[in-house]
Amino acid sequence: MAKKSRxxxxxxxxxxxxxxxxxxxxxxxxxxxYIIFFYKTFIxxxxxxxxxxxxxxxxxxxTVRGIDISHYQQDxxxxxxxxxxxxxxxxxxVFIKATEGTDKFDPNFNYNFxxxxxxxxIRGAYHFFSTQSCAKKQAEFFCHMVQLDEGDLPPVLDxxxxxxxxxxxxxxxxxxxxxxxxxxxxxxxxxxxxxxxxYSFRQHYLGDAAFDHYPFWIAHYYxxxxxxxxxxxxxxxTDAGHVNGIxxxxxxxxxxxxxDDLEDLLLTEN
Numbered sequence: 001m002a003k004k005s006r007x008x009x010x011x012x013x014x015x016x017x018x019x020x021x022x023x024x025x026x027x028x029x030x031x032x033x034y035i036i037f038f039y040k041t042f043i044x045x046x047x048x049x050x051x052x053x054x055x056x057x058x059x060x061x062x063t064v065r066g067i068d069i070s071h072y073q074q075d076x077x078x079x080x081x082x083x084x085x086x087x088x089x090x091x092x093x094v095f096i097k098a099t100e101g102t103d104k105f106d107p108n109f110n111y112n113f114x115x116x117x118x119x120x121x122i123r124g125a126y127h128f129f130s131t132q133s134c135a136k137k138q139a140e141f142f143c144h145m146v147q148l149d150e151g152d153l154p155p156v157l158d159x160x161x162x163x164x165x166x167x168x169x170x171x172x173x174x175x176x177x178x179x180x181x182x183x184x185x186x187x188x189x190x191x192x193x194x195x196x197x198x199y200s201f202r203q204h205y206l207g208d209a210a211f212d213h214y215p216f217w218i219a220h221y222y223x224x225x226x227x228x229x230x231x232x233x234x235x236x237x238t239d240a241g242h243v244n245g246i247x248x249x250x251x252x253x254x255x256x257x258x259x260d261d262l263e264d265l266l267l268t269e270n
Contacts, residue, residue, distance in 0.1 A: 059086070060225065063259075064255035064258060064259055065090075065253065067086075067091060067252060076245055077244075082119035082121065083244070086241070093123070094116050094123055099127045099146070109145075125152075138181055139180070153265065154193055154265065175206065175208060179211075194217050195216055196217040196219065198218070202228070217235075217253075220235065235256065
């Protein structure tokens with residue numbers, strides 16, 4: 001015990017021998033480095049996100065705006081949504097989550113899908129892709145659960161999973177499975193589905209020319225302008241929007257064109 005005590009006193013003596021101004025200088029340096037690290041890691045990349053939370057988000061130029069929803073938006077007052085505006089423009093379209101994987105059906109889908117059309121809002125349905133089940137079975141499940149009619153948007157595949165974190169699931173396998181879903185659903189509905197993913201995900205995983213056949217819905221948040229140089233149809237530019245009739249925050253989307261261009265994209269009678 002006596003030896004341990006002497007070691008502790010010896011350690012304290014080392015700091016006593018260092019001039020106080022040097023210790024204060026080191027402390028200030030540590031604090032400055034921490035502040036820079038914190039800003040670059042947690043504030044800088046998400047500065048637009050912070051602005052969006054407090055209602056100061058930047059909306060890109062455009063006149064055809066919409067939203068995308070799921071059961072996470074809870075109970076929606078569709079009459080209010082019908083009369084709501086986003087930057088002076090009406091809510092022209094809505095993408096509604098329908099399915100996920102091979103057995104998950106959004107509990108609010110049927111109600112939201114019906115109410116959107118009832119209130120004169122162009123509607124679409126999307127499937128959330130899962131790497132835990134066969135793509136063909138996922139496509140069959142979506143087609144079984146979703147009845148699309150004339151005037152609806154094409155079906156949508158939402159792909160977000162990072163395959164690097166999943167054993168035995170390579171990028172090549174992801175591309176093959178995504179194409180399997182897209183091709184099956186295209187044959188079923190008679191129109192190319194819309195492919196949704198983030199800007200970085202498209203660049204990293206789905207940059208093949210084979211995916212250029214499908215209308216692209218890009219998610220790219222908190223930027224003043226879209227960095228993606230390829231063709232795109234929809235841009236989900238924030239997940240912190242607010243629309244009358246919807247509790248809390250909601251994703252806001254912009255269509256790349258005018259109302260006539262959007263009309264040309266809709267399903268027609270076979």
